Amino acid sequence: xxxxxxxxxxxxxxxxxxxxxxxxxxxAAGTAVIGPGVGMGYxxxxxxxxxxxQPEAFEQTRTLMFLGIGLVEAFALYGIxxxxxxxxxxx
Numbered sequence: 001x002x003x004x005x006x007x008x009x010x011x012x013x014x015x016x017x018x019x020x021x022x023x024x025x026x027x028a029a030g031t032a033v034i035g036p037g038v039g040m041g042y043x044x045x046x047x048x049x050x051x052x053x054q055p056e057a058f059e060q061t062r063t064l065m066f067l068g069i070g071l072v073e074a075f076a077l078y079g080i081x082x083x084x085x086x087x088x089x090x091x
Contacts (some may be wrong), residue, residue, distance in 0.1 A: 025087045032042045032079020036072045 047065040051058055 004030065021086055021090055025083050028079060028083035028086055032076055032083060035079070036076035039072045039075075040069060 043065065047061055052062075071085050
């Protein structure tokens with residue numbers, strides 16, 4: 001109940017100013033950072049486990065890990081670009 005009492009004035013302020021797009025920017029930027037962060041942690045953890053099981057495949061595993069990190073970072077950049085589009089084009 002206390003959380004609702006804290007959120008209510010902020011919602012009233014947003015309705016008065018009409019600037020609700022900043023909530024969308026916050027959600028888009030937050031998910032753009034959290035998702036790839038979790039994905040990169042999982043990717044690196046699985047790579048370390050794979051190298052531990054099969055040390056002779058280190059070079060190939062490392063190459064594939066860096067390729068995966070590049071793809072995960074691309075998703076993060078796309079999310080931040082979408083957040084900026086929401087902020088400056090739609091807002």
